Amino acid sequence: MALLDAAPWAAPLRGHATQPARKGAKTLAHVWLYLVVVLVLSACGGGPTQPPAAPREVVQRGARLYAANCQSCHGDAVGGTVQDYPPVHNAKGHTWHHADCVLVQLTLDGMPPSPDVPPDAPRMQAFRDTLTADDVTAILAYIKTWWTDKQRVYQADVTRQGC
Numbered sequence: 017m018a019l020l021d022a023a024p025w026a027a028p029l030r031g032h033a034t035q036p037a038r039k040g041a042k043t044l045a046h047v048w049l050y051l052v053v054v055l056v057l058s059a060c061g062g063g064p065t066q067p068p069a070a071p072r073e074v075v076q077r078g079a080r081l082y083a084a085n086c087q088s089c090h091g092d093a094v095g096g097t098v099q100d101y102p103p104v105h106n107a108k109g110h111t112w113h114h115a116d117c118v119l120v121q122l123t124l125d126g127m128p129p130s131p132d133v134p135p136d137a138p139r140m141q142a143f144r145d146t147l148t149a150d151d152v153t154a155i156l157a158y159i160k161t162w163w164t165d166k167q168r169v170y171q172a173d174v175t176r177q178g179c
């Protein structure tokens with residue numbers, strides 16, 4: 017037994033006597049490793065980050081285009097509810113649930129009339145003949161300035177996954 021206790025090569029044979037101590041050391045190492053990983057991730061900004069804001073000229077161009085083509089139906093920066101028809105594009109609406117490419121395509125191609133809407137209600141027409149995809153992207157950049165930080169982060173994520 018004394019021989020086994022002393023000899024390093026016999027460690028596996030000594031069995032239980034040394035197990036708890038070694039297990040403890042391993043657990044401590046895991047805790048440290050975990051802490052280091054958490055620290056590194058938080059230093060790199062592991063949380064949600066704001067998408068970069070569009071250049072000011074683009075937002076201004078979008079504002080002009082919006083006022084001329086969309087505002088009469090879709091309202092402006094504030095007011096309205098999610099139930100409004102036509103829908104509002106501001107933070108009260110649901111536009112921020114959709115990815116950029118979906119919003120651009122909807123605007124260029126319009127939307128088929130939904131059956132539950134009265135025939136004389138305003139319709140979302142196709143803007144392909146009046147606006148380019150670049151124009152609609154500028155309009156979206158303007159609309160995005162109305163959303164909350166959380167809505168912008170959410171919508172950027174939907175865009176990354178859906179476009």
Ligand code: HEC
Nearest residue numbers: 085086089102103110111119122123127130138139140155
């Ligand atoms: C004549 C009124 C009218 C005009 C002008 C108009 N829209 Fe719409 N739009 C609608 C209606 C009505 C709907 C809802 C269609 C439905 O749900 O069936 C809609 C829906 C939408 C939607 C999908 C719903 C949402 O909020 O995500 C988008 C995006 C949209 N419009 C963008 C635009 C943009 C951009 C412009 C200007 C270039 C514009 N619309 C101009 C009436 C209009």
